[in-house]
Amino acid sequence: xxxxxxxxxxxVVGIFAFIGCNDFLEKPSPATSVPGEQVLTSEEGVVSLRAxxxxxxxASFDYSTEYFVGPSAFADETRNRPGxxxxxxxxxxxxxDGDTNGxxxxxxxxxxxxxxxxxxxxxxxxxxxxxxxxxYRGEAYALRAMALHxxxxxxxxxxxxxxxxxxxxxxxxxxxxxxxxxxxxxxRASVSEVYSQILSDLTEARxxxxxVNSDNTYITEAFVDGLTARVNLYAGNWGAANTAAGDAxxxxxxxxxxxxxxxxxxxxxxxxxxxxAIFKVVVNxxxxxxxxxxxxxxxxxxxxxxxxxxxxTNVVLDSYEAADYxxxxxxxxxxxxxxxxxxxxxDVNDEGFELQKFNGELGNLADDIPYMRIAExxxxxxxxxxxxxxxxxAGIGPLNTLRTARNASTVAAADFxxxxxxxxxxxxxxxxxxxxxxxxxxxxxxxxxxxxxxxxSTKIRYDSYRILDDIGAGNISSNPELVENPxx
Numbered sequence: 001x002x003x004x005x006x007x008x009x010x011x012v013v014g015i016f017a018f019i020g021c022n023d024f025l026e027k028p029s030p031a032t033s034v035p036g037e038q039v040l041t042s043e044e045g046v047v048s049l050r051a052x053x054x055x056x057x058x059a060s061f062d063y064s065t066e067y068f069v070g071p072s073a074f075a076d077e078t079r080n081r082p083g084x085x086x087x088x089x090x091x092x093x094x095x096x097d098g099d100t101n102g103x104x105x106x107x108x109x110x111x112x113x114x115x116x117x118x119x120x121x122x123x124x125x126x127x128x129x130x131x132x133x134x135x136y137r138g139e140a141y142a143l144r145a146m147a148l149h150x151x152x153x154x155x156x157x158x159x160x161x162x163x164x165x166x167x168x169x170x171x172x173x174x175x176x177x178x179x180x181x182x183x184x185x186x187x188r189a190s191v192s193e194v195y196s197q198i199l200s201d202l203t204e205a206r207x208x209x210x211x212v213n214s215d216n217t218y219i220t221e222a223f224v225d226g227l228t229a230r231v232n233l234y235a236g237n238w239g240a241a242n243t244a245a246g247d248a249x250x251x252x253x254x255x256x257x258x259x260x261x262x263x264x265x266x267x268x269x270x271x272x273x274x275x276x277a278i279f280k281v282v283v284n285x286x287x288x289x290x291x292x293x294x295x296x297x298x299x300x301x302x303x304x305x306x307x308x309x310x311x312x313t314n315v316v317l318d319s320y321e322a323a324d325y326x327x328x329x330x331x332x333x334x335x336x337x338x339x340x341x342x343x344x345x346x347d348v349n350d351e352g353f354e355l356q357k358f359n360g361e362l363g364n365l366a367d368d369i370p371y372m373r374i375a376e377x378x379x380x381x382x383x384x385x386x387x388x389x390x391x392x393x394a395g396i397g398p399l400n401t402l403r404t405a406r407n408a409s410t411v412a413a414a415d416f417x418x419x420x421x422x423x424x425x426x427x428x429x430x431x432x433x434x435x436x437x438x439x440x441x442x443x444x445x446x447x448x449x450x451x452x453x454x455x456x457s458t459k460i461r462y463d464s465y466r467i468l469d470d471i472g473a474g475n476i477s478s479n480p481e482l483v484e485n486p487x488x
Contacts, residue, residue, distance in 0.1 A: 053115035061291035062105030071441035078310035082344040086309035102469025104154035116140035122176035138208030139219040145201040169194035185481040222252035223279040238388035256405035264328025277370040285366035300360030
């Protein structure tokens with residue numbers, strides 16, 4: 001632990017936007033750099049460390065634009081506008097090139113985890129009052145769980161879904177250290193061990209954040225509930241997923257938008273401002289670039305402005321009923337950033353539409369980033385309740401709550417022949433609701449399904465080794481205990 005006191009965090013001004021807007025801790029604007037010996041031994045240093053942990057989400061392409069749009073591009077929800085090459089590798093998924101086989105985020109994941117570990121068990125006693133320290137530690141446990149789960153779903157199978165006896169998960173790092181290189185050689189834990197750690201972290205987070213729900217620009221109890229629901233859904237723990245999703249909805253204090261304009265504008269920070277968000281990262285367009293550049297790497301630049309690189313396919317657009325309010329998320333391709341219509345959009349979908357969930361309304365193509373919405377919780381409830389009860393009827397209520405809010409027709413249990421047909425419908429509803437919010441590829445993978453092309457043909461079979469990402473030679477060379485995924 002002695003080496004930790006020399007740790008130095010050079011923090012750009014932008015990350016302190018997280019602190020300035022929070023009523024929980026009223027402080028003058030911190031300096032842009034905190035001396036190493038103060039990081040874990042002063043209030044200013046610990047506050048800076050907390051800001052660094054959150055900022056890593058926005059500053060990382062892996063946890064911003066690729067996190068949201070990549071799973072759509074890798075499956076069948078979005079495709080390149082002709083002339084654009086962004087995420088073309090994910091669209092085509094040809095061969096075993098690192099740009100085309102998966103969506104892992106090895107280095108960025110462990111950077112988040114290292115910050116979280118320091119907050120969990122590296123802060124000196126007496127630096128903060130206990131209530132503040134409990135909150136920071138709860139946030140750190142939750143973000144560590146989120147990062148572990150994101151990396152595990154890219155590099156590993158879900159519990160009980162292992163193929164060919166392959167049970168390797170990811171490396172678990174839970175003690176404070178400066179750098180992943182300082183951890184020393186360490187083997188991958190099993191899938192079951194990884195999920196046990198994630199759920200343990202979420203239990204700790206919920207205990208520490210009990211009753212903390214007032215500000216969704218930080219981790220709250222409701223987000224912990226929502227992440228618990230999501231992780232249990234992946235693990236096939238249906239009852240636990242259903243319960244946690246209900247807790248997330250209740251504790252968030254949020255409700256579904258249920259008007260045409262409310263749904264259409266919910267992602268626009270100048271209008272709706274993410275009213276359904278359980279957790280969002282606020283981005284200051286003047287000081288906080290997404291992954292280094294809003295106009296090059298931001299969500300808006302990839303979907304609705306500048307490049308309009310990834311457009312919705314007919315798989316998405318044809319799935320809506322005519323009166324569905326969610327059609328307000330789409331419009332003819334037009335780059336308002338440059339004041340010109342985009343060309344060739346009709347080559348991707350019949351309408352020539354772009355997706356406007358992320359449209360850079362904050363300025364400089366910046367967007368606040370909503371990592372979880374209550375709509376996802378209703379979809380988790382619908383799927384998990386039906387599977388837990390082995391009855392379609394058990395999942396109809398939450399599904400119809402969402403569809404009614406979106407002005408879509410309700411459904412009845414009698415409309416579905418069996419649970420498999422209901423699962424098919426839930427997957428379609430998740431396309432309609434969660435397009436380009438980071439779910440499609442992972443949804444298919446967690447259910448053991450093949451990845452389809454936009455014409456319905458098979459792009460990647462579930463039993464292909466390419467359903468998992470590779471760890472990479474560079475990571476393996478620095479840790480001889482690592483073993484690569486099969487096929488690479």
